[in-house]
Amino acid sequence: MSAAAARTATPAPARSRRKAALGWVALVVGLLVVALVGGTLVFGGYAQRAILDPESAGPEGSRAAVRILEQQGVTVTVARDRSAAERALAGGGATLVMRDAPMLSDEGLRDLAGRAAHVVLVEPRSRALDILLDGSALGGFSADLATSPECAVPAAANAGTARVGELLRPGDGVEGCYPVDGEFGLLHSVAADGETVTALDGLSVLTNTALPLDGNAALTLGVLGQTDSVVWYVPSLSDADQGTTAPTLGDLTPDWVTPALLLLLTAALATAIWRGRRFGPLVAERLPVTVRATETTEGRARLYASSRDAAHALDELRRAARSRLGRLLGLTARTSPNDVADAVAQRLGADRAQVRGILVDDTPRTDRELVAAADRLRDLEESVRAAVRTEGTTR
Template sequence: MTTTTATPPERATPDAAPRRGRRIAAWVSIGLALLVIGGIGGAVSAANQWAQRDALDPDSTGPGGTRALAEILRDHGVDVQVARDRTAAAEALATGPATLVLPDAPALSDEALAELVAGAADIVLIEPRARTLELLLPGSAPAGVAPVAPIAPGCDVEDAARAGAVSPGAVYSAGDATGCYPDGDAFGLLVDSSDGGRVAAIDARPLFANEHLTENGNAALAVNLMGRHPLVVWYVPGLGDTDLADTTPSIGDLTPPWVSAVIVLLLVAGIAAGIWRGRRFGPLVAERLPVTVRASETTEGRARLYARAGDPLHAADRLRIGALRRIAALLGLAANAAAPEIADAAAGRTGLDRRAVRGTLIDDIPRGDADLVALSTRLRDLEDAVRAAVRPERNPR
């Protein structure tokens, strides 16, 4: 018979406030983690920018800098002045005959570049690009990279002949200039002398950087090319030193192309997470059912379902699972102990035949209701035997 009892709804559990506090703490932790990740990313990006900025910088002592070459020039009596804007470079060049060391300057227009080099007696291009070569050495252009092995000068330029063989790195087509260090139809050094001045172009990264200056004839070649005059003006261009209009970089210009897509994806994921977690208006409240069903009725109903399905093996499995769980608890085994382990432990504790115990708990397959009833009886007897072996009754005194 079914009994119904009306029970008042339960109030919110008293630990709702701590749960709400834990959720707030979780979101705060996520925010702090994002800030830390962003800070780390910014630091890595800044480190990469400084590493790039140090390349061929005459004040840098890093592997890619050229501080060693600047000091060698000073030891040879050459005054090396580092100019980090074109105004300072032009003022230094105006003091007398000087050599202008010019890296790639993409922030300068063609007119500003021509105005800068006009005051120099000699020009040494240490990072020649196609535009710079076309402006200062017409007909020349980049032509690939030479092999790593040293190459002899192979030209009549005295500065190269005295320096000897080097590994030039990038090579260029000569055009109207004189080419040295040949690699096929291209050359590692271009020299054009006219109107009492000279323009030379060479890839300085594998030759004049601190980590490579002592190799082959690199140092001698650098001093021969740059030390022809008592003053060397080493121009180090920056993004702020420009005459181009609208050159202020935007956030999109300073970030890789994939960053925008990742930001959009993160926003969509954040909105989806907010909808997912925000659909609840408060913590879940546990509420009792208004009807109480006795355990015997639940058991009988499930038994009728098994009987109607005509599947004694499934019913036997349910009986065995319950028996195994109870026997394991009696024997002090772990909750996740395997069925063979429980069967062996039960046989050892009760002294029963091991095969018979394994058949009862695992192997025997019931073919019908009679076999199922017999199996149920054996399971009950085995459980009673284990209980008696584990908890024997004390003899009364």
């Protein structure tokens, strides 16, 4: 070997150590990345624009409602904090649309609502209803029900039938629309100075998915488009009144906790590097024996028989039979047992309850009942096979 070749050749142990070092470096870098991402999410906050967000085009966003208002000449201003909402409402005469704002105090909520000519609560909660709608409260829930208004509120009367979800109970002097079992899908109150407060479940009316249904679009335009200017307030965690901000986790823990956690993490990482062992290459090992599938099946059957667990044994037979029936009927592997039974009953024109008993419900208590249930399973599967073959032949 020449001197140049000797200089360029790298011993195998050196290459192995280099690969091991690179592996540990990659592990440390990965842990640091995970720590940085986790710290950002936990301590830096995470803002997701989705539910009832006026700029979200997702199913639960409300950008379609904003576009309808703008097409009718209404100016929509999205305020993502309290100060921006107050500046937008400074001119007076605007409609304030707001979600629930738990960070605002009662006085802060009254102050912000008092700056608008009309207030629309699109995510009403008990506190806001009690303060702004004279003791109104949350009621029950009616899942996506189309209801007629049955009230004299112009926006609701002109819209006609609309969807309701969360129901509300009106306070004194508050008018309710879209009644369901004594509760209402929309509440409306008019103050002495002409200011109105309206509350409705925005998830059932204002979202991009719900807006095209029934009279939801007309109701949205009537309630939100009462003025030429709409201020859509999206609450922020920084909107709390001075002195009422909830303490953070860092404020509640002693000063020594963070250094102690960092020290523990450093010690754990050092221990992992010190005591870590690199796995060697995979070694192929031949099994000493090969067991046939029939022997395994017979062994499990003897275990079931010795334990006298007829129900468990029948469950295994049913699971296999439902799988084969599902393939015969073109069902997916995720189809539930009840759905498989319904499909079999429909194909055979048999009683649905009887087929469900064979494939799902019947519980044997003795070996004799287990054998009878197995025979019924076999007969049912043969009937389905015959029906499928007959249908394929006729075609």
